[in-house]
Amino acid sequence: MGLAQLDLFDQAMLLFAALVLFTSFVMLAQVRIVPLIHAFAWQGALLAVATALVAFVSKHPHLYLSAGLGFGLKALLIPWILHRLAVRLRIHHESESIKHPVLVLLGGAGLVVFSYYVTLPIVQLSELTTRNTIAVSQAVVLLGMLLMISRNKAVAQVIGFMSIENGLFFAAVVATYGMPMVVELGIAFDVLVAVVLFGVFFFQMRESIDSLDVNRLNRLREVDEALSEAEPRQ
């Protein structure tokens, strides 16, 4: 079936799914902190638009609420908090070097293919017109993980974490027209608390190891104990 045969809504939906996936790749490649936060905000905004689109076509008014919630939380509030934290911690001009940027991006492409493969049985079952996007949402989750793995800065890891949450939200919208409202509110609450706690952690890390580089968190392990014996605890 060619793209042109799909109706307008499906085409728009695919476009937004592709854009969401694209922002995931942008985040994967972006090494500077502030643009990374902006890319994350864009992803949140695109998700909200896609959700509103599904709400409009499927006539599920509660999805408008989810879209609004998603926009407020993921496109405005969380990026704003992260941005403020970055400024207060004076890391907003920093950038980090990824070891193998090309390999990471190629790995990301591989993950997209893998997601299509995994979700094949589900996609065949779905009656929703947006079923193609289930694979995309799965890919966004996996790309978020890849982002967390490939970075050492705590802020970038948090963005990866939130991007996983974005993927899950997208999955819920495109697979099932969103979760029941009470669950969605619960999840939104958890996400918000998580961001605040992450903020607290940035300061605790800065205070205790004088850096936001998670590679420096390497004291606790079973093997190689000679290291921790050299500096007795307490």
Next chain:
Amino acid sequence: MIALWLVLLVPLTGVVVLALIGQQRYAGWLNIGFTGAALAAALALAYGVLEHGPLLSSGKMLHIDAFNVYLVVLTAFVGFTTAIFSRPYMLHEVERRQLSARRMRLYHAMYQGFMFTMYAALTTNNIGILWVAMEGATLATVLLVSLYRTPEAVEAAWKYFILCGVGIAQALFGTILVYFAAARVISSTDEALLWDVLYDSAARLEPTVLTIAFVFLLVGYGTKVGLVPLHNWLPDAHSEGPTPMSAILSGLLLNVALYALVRMKMLVDGSLDSDLAGHLMMAFGFLSFTVAGLFLHRSRDIKRMFSYSSIEHMGLMTFAFGMGGALATFAALLHMTVHSLTKSAIFVTVGHAAQIAGTQSIERIRGLIRTQPVVGWGLLIGTIAIAGFPPFGVFTSEFLVLTATMKAWPWLTVPLLVGLVIAFAGLFRHLQPMVYGEPPAGQVAVRANMLPVMVHLLLVLWLGLAIPVFLSSWFSEATILIAGSAPQ
């Protein structure tokens, strides 16, 4: 019904009250009071369920059956005794580590917050809320792990946060897939996440989707259970946080995560013809059991050692639940109970031992029996109990697991026995010098409250000698619920 709401409302009130005045010296007493009130409500609830059978609240928000009501009581009980231990212990820690008033407020409020999330996860009828509560449990405890603000504590908390956060995100994806499958067969979408509705229509759910969903759910909730290879956060979080936290993490959180996993298995079993879910759980459980047993030998930190022991026991339970069948399920339920009681007692004792020695390093904890006999004996007896010696309850449940394995998977009995011996050796090679060795000069006794330990160990002893009738009928009922048939 009132008791059910009270179980949830009491800790929620506790959060608010203790967030305001948690820094006072009497806050420890308030903490005991709140957990005690929750325990009373839980007992009343259990009595009601015993008399009148399962409960479904109006609006289908909460659901209580034989499986979760006994976990509610267990959770409330361990929460209560740990609060009793926590009061003098934290006062001592405040002096030793100069904890500020704000941190004590945080500690007490989050203690109640954690209890609330546990009750919410156990009593909810909505598998989406179950997920929210499990994530909430992480959020409530993560700042407590980093309470001491040492570099190690911050590292442990960060690992805990990230690993559990990402792990449990997988469980959310699994939940979405279950919802996706359910929405196709259940007409009202608002009810498609409700446990009782899902359970009744499990046979109509699409098996392929549920298979994929279960893999995600297993990875997600398995991270919180501490299954290898997703266990890395567990020893860190247990060893670096305050000891009462270790006791309730090990005694309660792991149980509740396993509870979530077993609920999901019940759903998937209803939909699939094969034992796929069970086999996956067996494999992960067995791997955790073996690997954690080996790690016991390498541990140098006493709290890390006992957290590996927790992983080992959770692995065994997962294995038993995965094996399915009446006997194995009964054994797993019993093991859940005795492990919770024993392990929280051990962590309480370990907390005192670490205060006596001024360190958690196994090599420098020596001669506990001479310095403070009650702590030394407590540690010795607790470890004997957790290693699975008769006449303690852990022996009974492990014996039942072995019997069930012998019936269903005879060739697995040998590696299981070898694993038990390895774990036993790992515990005792470290324990012996800690308890008997020569105490370092100047080591003095601390004010210790060993009452919770004794009560727990006596209960475990009781369960080992004779399981009371009401409890065994309770376990049988839960077994029928999970496995479909009663143990002979």
